Amino acid sequence: KHGILTRKSHADMDGKRTPRGRRGWKKFYAVLKGMILYLQKDEYKPDKDLSEVDLKNAVRVHHALATRACDYSKRPNVLKLKTSDWRVFLFQAPSEEEMMSWIFRINLV
Numbered sequence: 001k002h003g004i005l006t007r008k009s010h011a012d013m014d015g016k017r018t019p020r021g022r023r024g025w026k027k028f029y030a031v032l033k034g035m036i037l038y039l040q041k042d043e044y045k046p047d048k049d050l051s052e053v054d055l056k057n058a059v060r061v062h063h064a065l066a067t068r069a070c071d072y073s074k075r076p077n078v079l080k081l082k083t084s085d086w087r088v089f090l091f092q093a094p095s096e097e098e099m100m101s102w103i104f105r106i107n108l109v
């Protein structure tokens, strides 16, 4: 699965709140491949190698939990992703349907 996702980092690897200055929203081209959610600046091209930044932004979604971000109302179509290493991200999808589809696909991994 792939598509546009806008990310906000809410908690870091230790479960601690992401500090101010790193809590902004950022738009990515997201690709879910195997157990990894790749977040790239540009649209996915099969023959192009991932950049260092792309690899750094990639999120392991094995044993992660995706839910609708019911407690976040500033933006629509936002899902919450809790990873197995206690990071928490918010991802805004372009539509309700896309949000539900990402939640479903991530939780299948």
Ligand code: I3P
Binding pocket: 019, 020, 021, 022, 023, 024, 025, 074
């Ligand atoms: C954050 C940025 C986010 C905002 C967040 C700010 O600043 O303005 O958009 O979240 O508020 O800290 P920075 O880019 O300097 O990290 P919202 O869009 O959800 O308001 P927060 O600290 O209350 O999460």
